[in-house]
Amino acid sequence: MPANLTLPLFGDATQSSREQLGQHAWLLRGFALAQADELLTAIARIRAQSPFRQMRTPGGFTMSVALNNCGALGWTSDASGYRYTPRDPLTGQAWPPMPLPLLSLAAQAAEAAGFPGFIPDACLLNRYPPGSRLSLHQDRNERDFSAPIVSVSLGMGAVFLFGGHARNDKAARIPLLHGDVAVWGGEDRLRYHGILPLKDQPHPATGSLRYNLTFRKAG
Ligand code: MD3
Ligand code: FE
Numbered sequence: 001m002p003a004n005l006t007l008p009l010f011g012d013a014t015q016s017s018r019e020q021l022g023q024h025a026w027l028l029r030g031f032a033l034a035q036a037d038e039l040l041t042a043i044a045r046i047r048a049q050s051p052f053r054q055m056r057t058p059g060g061f062t063m064s065v066a067l068n069n070c071g072a073l074g075w076t077s078d079a080s081g082y083r084y085t086p087r088d089p090l091t092g093q094a095w096p097p098m099p100l101p102l103l104s105l106a107a108q109a110a111e112a113a114g115f116p117g118f119i120p121d122a123c124l125l126n127r128y129p130p131g132s133r134l135s136l137h138q139d140r141n142e143r144d145f146s147a148p149i150v151s152v153s154l155g156m157g158a159v160f161l162f163g164g165h166a167r168n169d170k171a172a173r174i175p176l177l178h179g180d181v182a183v184w185g186g187e188d189r190l191r192y193h194g195i196l197p198l199k200d201q202p203h204p205a206t207g208s209l210r211y212n213l214t215f216r217k218a219g
Pocket of ligand 1 (some may be wrong): 134160183184191
């Protein structure tokens, strides 16, 4: 951790900094801090239209993380597989539109990480209660792997597993804190990654929850 990064009471970064995780993978510490309240307000509006829900995996498990989407396409999982759909299967309606502040934050973060012109058409919202986790996986349901993915972390901190191109490659453990943004593309786009079971360390902005937004070009 660079010496200029100070961690106050709740573990948020107070300054932004840029850490390189891979050839084309960057962690922008605190990049979303100034917009965090605006982002949480946007999540509350999205939730009123399409609720967070625990999806089933094709293998028959129920995910511990609750999911939601905004944008033209949304990621869903059920007994028949993983895919992007234009409608929320729960409401039968289109997913809520992607709020402009979210879209512009994602585009700015991508640009700061060397991916100018990123226009996502999907934003997956993950909501983690204490104890929930995301096991090691690759993001490969998007049509075009040449676009990067941008992720924004809000609320409780989590330990991110940053693996390699094979499931068994040793994974680095990287804390993700309120306001942190990660961007990965190029050769890092298909790295295995996951989130360890969340500790209950309530955050003033969200209580005992963590939110992660991932912006993707899915279609
Ligand atoms: C992957 N979400 O929704 S994003 C997912 O925090 C997902 O909710 C996690 O994986 C979450 O599919 C992690 C953070 C991240 C950061 C850097 C990466 C994922 C990465 C670099 C390479 C590959
Ligand atoms: Fe992922």
